[in-house]
Each structure stands twice: as structure tokens, then as C-alpha cells.
Amino acid sequence: LRTLKLTLAYDGTRFVGWQRQAEGLSIQGLIEDALAPLAGGRVTVHGAGRTDAGVHAMGQVASVQIACAHDLETLGRALNAQLPPDVRVLGVDEAAPDFHARFSARSKHYRYQIDRAPIADPFRRAWAWHVPDALDVDAMAEAAHLLVGTHDFAVFQSAGTSVSETVRTITRSGITAGDVLVYDVVGTGFLRHMVRAIVGTLVEVGRGRRRPASMGWLLEEGTRADAGRTAPPQGLFLVRVDYD
């Protein structure tokens, strides 16, 4: 068996998310189905990040163990020939036998886009959250910066889900202003809906409904209901996953 590392880009608009589900099209399902004829049977593909319905990826990484003799370039071309145009294999690499896209990941980079135009740009409606209100971008940047470090991020975890360990390390958390406001966050791992809950909270800071300094209090003492609402999925991109 060979272990392969696939790098993928996809427009998440019409999918139920990364993970294969009983109903609807998933990225994982499409990749597994495209690999099956090359592998001579069903295979299981592991993704670095289980992106939700409507969330996009510029650089998702997936791993798979597969018995096939094709060279890497042929594999990439064969996969892209079978996949729909909104899912593309950007690269296929040989990986160490114990490589696992999720468990081996050292850090992930997510990006969230906010369209600030007074009238929503029709060309950005599938890639951004439209927030036409006046936003205090400096306050948002200050609040975003307070997330850098090792913290318990349980306050930004989706209600109804729970993992036992909610401490994560964020190494970058910054706002870039422009006609599209961009939030970039890099960290060792992310809880379910964490980036979207952070963005929903940052937008409330931008609207003047909470102070930047309240981020510290949220992390230390807040519960999910104290943080902002989960921002919609179409603004979110998994940009890149890093490995040792």
C-alpha cells in the first residue's frame, strides 16, 4: 500500500461539506468515488479539516492508502478528469506510511471574507458574508489580536458539540481591511464552527456592540451564549494545512 497526500481546492457552495453523509454530495465522497476505479476498489480518504456545508477550500489536504502503480501526475490527471469542475486536485504527493492528513497536521490556516460594499457584490455573494453596516476595523483588529496564544476556546465551540480537550494555540489572528475585509487565522487546531463564531463576535466588536477587551473575558469566563453568533459558511476558506 502507498500513502498519498492530496492537495485539493473546492467551491463548497453546492456540497453538504467535506464529510460523506447519507444524503447529498460531499467532497470526501467525490474523492473516494474518483479513486475507487484507480485503486480497484473502495478506499477511505481522510481530510485535514472537516469543512462544513458551504465552506470552501483553497488548500485542503487529504490522505489515502491505496494499492496502485500509477505515477503521481497520471493519478492527478485521472482524478481531475472524473471530478466536477468545482473540485480540483492541485497536487498528489507520496507520503510517509504513517502520514494522516488530520492527525499529522501541525497547523491550519483559515480565511474569512466579509463584503463591506453598501450593495452586495453579485460576484462575491458565494465567497463572502455581506455586512454593509459601518464597522470599526481597528477595534476588530485589536480584538482579533487578543486571540493569539494558547487558550481554552470552548466559548467559540458550536453548541451541541463537545470535545473533551478545547485548548488550542492560535499563532496568527489578523484583519486586513479593503473593500473585502479579510480575517486570517492560523492555529494548531480548531473546534467545530470556531472560526465562524470568532468572526460573528468580531463583527459585533466592529459594530460597537462589544469592546475589543471583552475577548479576554470571553476566553476566560464566557459561555457560548456570551459570544457572537456563528457567521454564515460562504465566507470561510480552508487556505492551507502545514505538516512537519
Place this chain on the structure above:
Amino acid sequence: LRTLKLTLAYDGTRFVGWQRQAEGLSIQGLIEDALAPLAGGRVTVHGAGRTDAGVHAMGQVASVQIACAHDLETLGRALNAQLPPDVRVLGVDEAAPDFHARFSARSKHYRYQIDRAPIADPFRRAWAWHVPDALDVDAMAEAAHLLVGTHDFAVFQSAGTSVSETVRTITRSGITAGDVLVYDVVGTGFLRHMVRAIVGTLVEVGRGRRRPASMGWLLEEGTRADAGRTAPPQGLFLVRVDYD
């Protein structure tokens, strides 16, 4: 009756084009239907450029004569509330009684985008033509520049259509290189499929299949079959229309 000038942006992907047709959704039809309740009856809207199926607009202009007392801002909001998110009214202005979006236009700016990435970017597939081949961009720029001036552009007119007067003046025709190659063209008017036929010809220059200097010969002596094939619609945008 008031004469209004509407500035519009739309993602042309799912439409049959600007013009109302017997079957399918058109931009003109949507705008007319959205105006009807405000005007208290059916109105006819004229567009500056009759964009084809799949062609986009960042700054289409339309004119309409309408009997209604609403202020301009209210009209814009009411229209956007009724239109789908892939069609947006960017502005509503009062115009002179004889203003006509098409006949009063002094010049139009079209843009065509070519995605040069080896693997088609899933986020650009609806806004660009994917041409992964090596392209000689300097040769394309040289050929593009030869179109500036007043010429008979009949060679770039779609087969099966004919207007009696095929002389047009192009004031700008240039290539901007990047991971997306952008062709910008500004002129007094454009024949049917003219920009897409020019782009198809420029790409053949880029591939080394014709010389830049052949553009002069094409304009003077060529017939439609001598020029390149019509480039696909999804790369084309009507950027802006200028009036005196």
C-alpha cells in the same frame, strides 16, 4: 414621464442574456418585472449592451421611461428587494428626457479574463476562460494594440449576423498579465460577439499559431473564417458605459 438611468451589475451565469426571450430568464425581463409594480404597469427597459448568455456586467446601464413619484434611493432599494442576488441595481439617476442607454452611449468598456493556471481554479470557473497552454503574452499585447483606431471590424462579427455599418473606433485595447490574464477594450461600439472573436484570435497569437502583425491583414482583407474562434462567454464582463 420621468427618464431614469439604472446602473446594474450581474452574474450572467444562469441567464439567457440581457435581452428578454421567449424561454429562460433574462436580465431585461427581471428588471422590467421588478419595475412594473412601481410603475403601475408594464415598462420597457433599454440596455446599453445586449450581453449574451453567460456574459457578466459590472456596470451595465439601462434606461426607462416611467411614471412614478418615488425618490431615487427608494426606487433602488425597492428594485434590489425584488431582484435575485445575482442581479443588483448599483445606482438610479434622473436622466434627460431624450436619454437612451444604447443610443446615447459614447463608449463602452469590456473586459475578458483568462485563467492561466495549469489546473483550472474552481473559484474562477464562472468568470474566466481556462487556457493552461503556454502563451506569449508580449505577442498578444502587440496584436491587441494593433486594433486601436477606426477600422472595419466585420472580420470579428459573428457569422450569421450582419449590420450594415461595421466600422467602429477602438480607443484602448490592452493585455494585463498575471495569474489571470486580463484583456481590456474600450470603443464606441461593438459588433455581435466581437470582443470574444478578438480574444479567440489573440489566444491563437499567444499560442504562436499566428503573428501579431496578422491583425492588420485580418482587419483589411480577412473574412470571419480567417479570424480565431469565438472565446467562451463566461470570461466576458461589460465593465462600464460612458455618456457625454
